[in-house]
Amino acid sequence: MTIKTTSFSYPYSSATAVAQALGTIDKESQGVVLPIHVATTYIRGVDNSYPTGNVYSRADNPTYKPVEQLLCQLEQGEQALLFSSGMAAATSVFLALQPGDHVIVPHIMYWALRHWLLNFAKDWGLQFSFVDMTQLHLVKQAMQPGKTKLVWLETPGNPLWTISDITEIVALAHQADAWVAVDSTCATPILSQPLALGADIVMHSATKYLNGHSDVIAGALITAADHPYWQRIRSIRAQLGAVPSPYDAAQLLRGMRTLHLRVKAACENALFLAEQLQQHPQIKAVLYPGLPNFAGYEVACKQMSGGFGGMLSIQVVGGEAAAIHVAANTKLWKRATSLGGVESLIEHRASVEGAGTPCPSDLLRLSAGIEDKHELLADLLQALPSR
Structure with missing residues (x-):
């Protein structure tokens, strides 16, 4: 063709x-x-x-x-x-x-x-x-x-x-x-x-x-x-x-008109969060294309430039109940559907998708906004179980 x-x-x-x-x-x-x-x-x-x-x-x-x-x-x-x-x-x-x-x-x-x-x-x-x-x-x-x-x-x-x-x-x-x-x-x-x-x-x-x-x-x-x-x-x-x-x-x-600035800030925040969260003992996995250990990292490097996006997901130790608990206890992150806005959003995605979803029940979807990255991280850390 x-x-x-x-x-x-x-x-x-x-x-x-x-x-x-x-x-x-x-x-x-x-x-x-x-x-x-x-x-x-x-x-x-x-x-x-x-x-x-x-x-x-x-x-x-x-x-x-x-x-x-x-x-x-x-x-x-x-x-x-x-x-x-x-x-x-x-x-x-x-x-x-x-x-x-x-x-x-x-x-x-x-x-x-x-x-x-x-x-x-x-x-x-x-x-x-x-x-x-x-x-x-x-x-x-x-x-x-x-x-x-x-x-x-x-x-x-x-x-x-x-x-x-x-x-x-x-x-x-x-x-x-x-x-x-x-x-x-x-x-x-x-x-x-x-x-x-x-x-x-x-x-x-x-x-x-x-x-x-x-x-x-x-x-x-x-x-x-x-x-x-x-x-x-x-x-x-x-x-x-x-x-x-x-x-x-x-x-x-x-x-x-602010697309470049917003996307750049979101990418920087998402990468920072992914790097920090993958070290947490209560997080089973961090899914983000910008991590070198992510399955699609090499292809992402080939076809994306300037960043890997503002979206990431985390899988929480303890399954569905633990994931919902984390989302319920964030203060800065907003519990809402959608993505790509200037505000950071968190959601238990399997609950939204319902029966038949291929989404793991322990997964939280995170849309990183343009806020201070250290404050975003601190809010997630305080919401995660301490054990």
């Missing part, structure tokens, strides 16, 4: 691109912050055309464009689409397939999407193979040439933070004429650019790191090139109305 890619020509670094939102200035007011366009419909020209290209806000809104352009710049993509949530973005990739198509997905992945695949997607006639994506031979065995149409990766994989080799899996998938889509939510475009490694589509739950302030629900897809499959995804977004409000799009752009 050969795809022509197109790079945006913004002449500055990605750090400058996000800080200045590509340097865009409002033409009418000369404001450094762009206006929010709340119109739902747009005037036709006298020739019955749409001179601005905007038809109806279920498909087009000028507030989306700066965010989509910035995402293209960061991911080295050709086109991007904003969605009403990360789930709306992810499920659109699957809904754009045809009944009978076969898809390979990770056995460790974001639970909400895994649940949707198991309980709803099969009704659309899709067939699935859940595979350990860290084992290339298993990915190769799962390929069904002529039938496998999509390989969905999530790396790092939530909540065990498994690392999949994007370049190698892309080679296997493209040899079988299958598309590759990568959920790169936890890596962020600051640490990894899957399109540059050969993937066809990259997905982000923009609710998380891209926005970074726990006050916007949004999702995004970026493609390496325009193609019929991408056009079908675009059509699904418009027909289902899976778009964010103009206000949320503007808030997302605002949040992205």
Whole structure:
């Protein structure tokens, strides 16, 4: 599968691109912050055309464009689409397939999407193979040439933070004429650019790191090139109305302006916590791609730069009850679902995922925020049993 890619020509670094939102200035007011366009419909020209290209806000809104352009710049993509949530973005990739198509997905992945695949997607006639994506031979065995149409990766994989080799899996998938889509939510475009490694589509739950302030629900897809499959995804977004409000799009752009700083701080905090916690006698294991003894460390070093992410998990000695006790006794860490915000969050993940989860019952998922790392560590240590 050969795809022509197109790079945006913004002449500055990605750090400058996000800080200045590509340097865009409002033409009418000369404001450094762009206006929010709340119109739902747009005037036709006298020739019955749409001179601005905007038809109806279920498909087009000028507030989306700066965010989509910035995402293209960061991911080295050709086109991007904003969605009403990360789930709306992810499920659109699957809904754009045809009944009978076969898809390979990770056995460790974001639970909400895994649940949707198991309980709803099969009704659309899709067939699935859940595979350990860290084992290339298993990915190769799962390929069904002529039938496998999509390989969905999530790396790092939530909540065990498994690392999949994007370049190698892309080679296997493209040899079988299958598309590759990568959920790169936890890596962020600051640490990894899957399109540059050969993937066809990259997905982000923009609710998380891209926005970074726990006050916007949004999702995004970026493609390496325009193609019929991408056009079908675009059509699904418009027909289902899976778009964010103009206000949320503007808030997302605002949040992205500090993306580099937030991701850097979160990475530094997560690495510090992982290094310190792995020495604690009441912690059975620390799962973090930045630890040299982590199974995916070498692959992570190859395809991530600038850090290994702000997410880590710990397995607590004493099992489920002990893990829940630790979460209940933190004071600085907030007991809540989600990740990627400026505040640090902790959660007993198996309780959230419920029956059928592959998540160990003794596991706590930690989203390191940007607070003082020593205070974050001290809070966890006081919550851990002293015995």
